[in-house]
Amino acid sequence: MPPGVRREGTVGMIAKTPLTPGRKVALLWLLLLSFFAIFNLAYLPIARMQAAHSPLRFEQRAAEMAAEGQTVAAASVLRDGVRAFRPPFPEPYARLAEYGAGDLSAQAAPLAQFYQFADDGLTADEIAAMRGPQDWSALASQDPSGLLAAIRLFAYRGMFAFPMDPTGAWPLGIEDAAAVLSLAQGVLRMDGAVGTTGVSAPVPIVAASGGRALLHIDGVDYGGSKRAMYVAIVSPIDGQILQLGHFDLNESWDESLRMAQFLQGARQGAIGVFAASEEASVYLDYTHLGPELEYFGLEREAIIGHDRKFLGLKYAFAAIGVKGTAPGEGLQAWSPGEFDGRTGHPVCCAVFPARKEPQ
């Protein structure tokens, strides 16, 4: 029997001067609120300090550094933050362009412009203004069915991200749409080169993602809308499909392992085409699957973000890589499901074989 309570005589121990029920409640509430106040006194300063150092606050930290004249350091913080989180709003890109942050500064200004336009609603005129110097005229000679499907996906899913009217600004001309897709964190190559892997795509390949997955290879879609990471392994010689698979990385670690084994089974030099449908990251296993994706020329940070815990689900992730290449040599694009209260958007990676001049 624990001390303080007598089994038979508990009643006898009741306070001699009974409190009214109201006072008892007040007394206990006061006691509990005191505990909560003490907790807050200790917790809130810690939480504030941690929040200030959170990777999510990279913009604020960069602004503070810039205000202190540390522009180079500010640019570095901003660049890391942009790489890790791909924020779907213009401010960080505008600042990055302003600081002149090396390799990203060239992309930063158009991205800032894109998100600025997207904020107010994309119009056909604005899109035409963003087309930039890249020549998309070669698209006319290609079979753009994959790209058209990606555009439709962008237009439909993009409505959730941007206040745009698909019946007004969309459908766009193929060249305008290509410009938008390439600006929206996407990569479109007209020279057939799969990034800097040294491999050329023998057939048009379009990987697009955002709600559903598109894997258009030589005009045929191998993607789907089931929650999964869709993967196609394509021959670099004739563009034949060597392997197809989809892996529900939201389901279990086993799926991650299965995908790693699938990629291990691909032969060296094969082109890997990847697109996520809905969420495909919860069980992305960095021990087994991470290195396999890197071996396809994908960058680890861009696979799913610097710290996936901070990012939203329903990622848009599309990539085209080559087995046996170094991380970063492939093509990849992604946008978060949500960052800082803003919805991400569909992305697209596309490679079109260079047009052969008639002999």
Next chain:
Amino acid sequence: MIEQPWWLYLIVGAGSWGLTMVLVPLFRRLAVAIDVVDRPGLARKVHTRVIPYLGGLPFYIVFLAVVLFIQGGFPQYGRAALYPMCVVGTLIVLMGVYDDIKDMSSLKKLIVEIILCSFLFYWGFKTDVLSSPFGGSINAGWLALMITPLWIAGVINAINFSDGLDGLAGGLVFLCAASIFAVAFNNGQIVSCILMAYLMGTTLGFLFYNFHPATVFMGDAGALFLGFVLGASTLVEEQKGVTVIALAVPMVVMAVPILDTVLSFVRRLQRARKGQFFEPDRDHLHHRLLALGLTQKQVVLSLYMVSILAGLMAFMMSVIDEEYRFLIIILAAAFIGSGVIVLRFIESLAQQNRTGGGE
């Protein structure tokens, strides 16, 4: 696979156990000193002597300590979502204290619970997509707004209803937490594991004083808070989309209290015409088992056994392939259905015996 900080689970579990062991006698003394005690007399009360309340207040204090410990010492495992849990948990405990002393109507309690738990939705405790026990996923859509408060309030009430015998609610929460811990550990859900380690530690410490013959009761304050932590914990990992630990798993884990709540709801519906929907009764599972002639300890231990079986089924459900999950559901349904039928059969036999004895 994610490397699990099992040593942290051990520290949290052991620390919660130790702190609860120290705090419960102090609060028991306080309850006696200010006369916050449960007196026998009401028909639905099983105990025959005066027992102090407030044994559940240490759950709250230990929870605050655990959150502070994690946020201060191991922020990499912390979550911003833990703070809203502390805020809403505080209000739940304050309501519980009020109810212990001044009695609050079930309707008012339910309304307050739903309002408080609704706030959690806006702090990210939500599930946009439910994992279907039959495979695949179901988009919750606008129902997501209702799922959070209804689920958490449902679990709160399930635990509160089960708090009718010595050691029953505490033991069931311990077993539910152990099962969810196993599922979460298997899925690499670190925050869920930490919260379950806390629940296991604190309830085990409390059971030392509350197992039959109890020297202290957790009161509504403790039962509501335990139910709140248990319910909210199942949504804490799921901040941005798909329910990582599908609600189906905790539903099976908490089969005993949830079944009791559902049966109670049905009985209340039957009484609703007499305007007694919110009136408590003496027909809960444990009351009915007691009526069959089982001792308090036997009833509690048999419900523990059922809960262990449910926990094992939930664990199996989380590890087997999606296409076989329906078998577990069928097994669980058959298990519950046969339990209800056997109970009704034994009750009717006992009734017949009593009638026969009386003649």
